[in-house]
Amino acid sequence: MLRILIILCFAMSFTVSCYGETTSPTNMKQIDSSLVEATAPQSQKTPAYNPIIIFGSSRSDGNTLQAIKLVIKNQPVPVIDLRGLNISDYDYDSMNASDDFIPLAEKMMEHNPIILATPVYWYSMSAVMKTFIDRWTDLLSIRKDLGRRLANKDLYIITSYGSSMPKGFEDPFSQTSDYFDMHYKGCFYFYSGKDTKQARENQLSAEKFHEQIFLPK
Ligand SMILES: Cc1cc2nc3c(=O)[nH]c(=O)nc-3n(C[C@H](O)[C@H](O)[C@H](O)COP(=O)(O)O)c2cc1C
Numbered sequence: 001m002l003r004i005l006i007i008l009c010f011a012m013s014f015t016v017s018c019y020g021e022t023t024s025p026t027n028m029k030q031i032d033s034s035l036v037e038a039t040a041p042q043s044q045k046t047p048a049y050n051p052i053i054i055f056g057s058s059r060s061d062g063n064t065l066q067a068i069k070l071v072i073k074n075q076p077v078p079v080i081d082l083r084g085l086n087i088s089d090y091d092y093d094s095m096n097a098s099d100d101f102i103p104l105a106e107k108m109m110e111h112n113p114i115i116l117a118t119p120v121y122w123y124s125m126s127a128v129m130k131t132f133i134d135r136w137t138d139l140l141s142i143r144k145d146l147g148r149r150l151a152n153k154d155l156y157i158i159t160s161y162g163s164s165m166p167k168g169f170e171d172p173f174s175q176t177s178d179y180f181d182m183h184y185k186g187c188f189y190f191y192s193g194k195d196t197k198q199a200r201e202n203q204l205s206a207e208k209f210h211e212q213i214f215l216p217k
Contacts, residue, residue: 051075051213052111053158054104056082056129057119063160064119067190070206071158075214078111080104082128090134094142101135105146113154113185113213116173120159123166125173133176151181156213160190185212 053072057064060081068079085100108114118129125133139147155177157170170187177184188209191198 049216050111051077051113051115052108053077053079053115053117054082054108054129054132055079055117056126056132057117058083058121058126058128060084062119063162063190063192064117064158066192067158067160067188067202067206068117070190070202071188071209071213073210077115079117080107082132087128087132087135089131090137094138097138097142101132101138102143102146105136105139105143109146109149111153113156114182115156115158115213117158120161120166120169123169125159125169133172136176136180139180147180153182154185155182156185156209157187158190158209159187160192162191162193165189 053068055064055068060083085104087101087104088096088099116129118125121127124130136147139150155173157173159169170184173187174184186209188206190202190206193199
């Protein structure tokens, strides 16, 4: 009972929102089902198909959120906004082991696929997303048990960019995925610039990405 209460307290500190019936950022609400799921016995965990989006932008209501909405449409997918969490830089001495990273990593283990959403900032992922990925190093040291559970999960990326698609943008994701024995499945590039022709292509490529994630063959 005490253990369940502790896990509930951790989980409630997350900014967890569910986009589906309502997609307005102002309507972000906690979903209690995720808390129940976090305490379920091992045998009931990790349904075959149960996506989660980890979202890391310098703004919570910008173009990357728009890209997420275009991909998930009306699917009830939990979206975790990294800006709302306390996840500090990687620390070799793991002095930050009690911040929000490990509870989020534990939550991630209940889901498959894992979808990371980040804007392109200077040809790369956002700083908040990079900090989050750096912390996966904890899953090779203090929480190897969790690191092992990433194996065989699918990883997708959603990104938004303003001018040109950066070369090699996906490499850190696909290589990190390989390192953890995950399956890298690809990236949706949402164009947020002013060129109307390029902007029109967003809809079609989002549709294809949606099918890839939600209607896998
Ligand atoms: C700090 C910063 C760096 C950026 N670097 C790039 C870049 O290298 N290539 C690009 O195409 N767009 C770049 N952009 C534009 C953003 O990728 C684009 O506006 C994106 O849609 C922003 O998403 P957001 O609203 O979630 O922040 C940059 C924007 C910012 C604020």
